[in-house]
Amino acid sequence: MNLLGMIGGTSWHSTIEYYRLLNELVGEEIGKQQNPPLLLYSLNVKLMRENDPEKIKNSYLEIAQKLENAGARAIIICANTPHLVYDFVQPKIDIPILHIADAIAKEAKQKGFKKLGLLGTKPTMKGSFLHGRLAEKHQIETLVPAQEHIDETHRFISEELTQGKFTDAAKDFYLEQMQLLKDRGAEAIILGCTELPMLIKEKDTKIPILDTTQLHAQLATEFILKGNN
Template identity: 90%
Template sequence: MNLLGMIGGTSWHSTIEYYRLLNELVGEEIGTQQNPPLLLYSLNVKLMRKNDAEKIKNSYLEIAQKLENAGAKAIIICANTPHLVFDYVQPKINIPVLHIADAIAKKAKQKDFKKLGLLGTKPTMRGSFLSGRLRDKHQIETLIPTDEYIDETHRIISEELTQGKFTNAAKDFYLEQMQLLKERGAEAIILGCTELPMLIKEKDTEIPLLDTTKLHAEMAAEFILKD
């Protein structure tokens, strides 16, 4: 099996989900008497909260280089928002960073989805590192909440979900946003924050959901098992 480097910590709650899923998915192929080789670097989430773009990029590069030097054959960033460093980090290391947008696109293409609603942090929704890659590499359009809802969509994630607080009020808010996105033409909803699938399950809505944590972990498990 290939050694996978994991960059987690943003938040540790979702990093646990990645670790669990990777072990379960690989275990389905090789049996539960074995487990995959994983190398985890859990950084301090305070780094992301400071919004210092240069420091964030350089910190992720330093961590990626450490994982590469330690023998990792690929890297997975265990959250959506930190993928904003992808274009900076990937050219400077010699192993692939498995991009979460490619995992989303793979499932969307299987379902023939062409237009997706996107919920996540403000940088994820308004930045191009996810929606731009979906558009330019995979020809998939994304829709985000209207301006009046953007701040609250972000606030709940940053102040509640990433700190392990999951409430019915938060669930109701996101379910309402999903319905609004569907009315604007979204065929499915990207749960573009790795804490969102911990709050909202498929049984909560009839709208198809794309669980980025699970899809990303499936991509990583395939890499671990690849000859």
């Protein structure tokens, strides 16, 4: 199997989900008596909260290089928002970073979705690293909440979900935003923060959801097992 490098820590709650899913998904393919080779670097979430773009990019590059030098054959960033470093880091290393947008697009294409709603942090919703890649590489349109709801969408994530706090108020808010996005034409909703699938489950809504954590882990599992064929 291919050794996979993992960059986690933003937050550690979602990193646990990635680690669990990778072990479970690989086990489903090769048997529960085995588990995949994984190399985890868990960074301090304080890095993201400092909101220093240059420091963030260079820190992720340093970590990616450490994982590559340690033998990783690919890297997975265990969160949505840190993918903002992808265009900076990927050209400077010789192994692939498995992009979360590609995992989303694969599932969307299989289900025939061409217009998706996106919920996540403010950088994920306002930046181009996710919906720009979906549009340019995969021809998938993305909708985000109305401007007056952007701050609250971000606040619940940064102040509650990443701290391990999952409340009914947060769930009700995101379910309302999902309906508003559907009313604007979204065929499915991207839960574009790795804590959101921990809050919103398929049983909570009739609107199709795309669990980025699950889909990203599936993409990584395929890569891990390429070395087992």
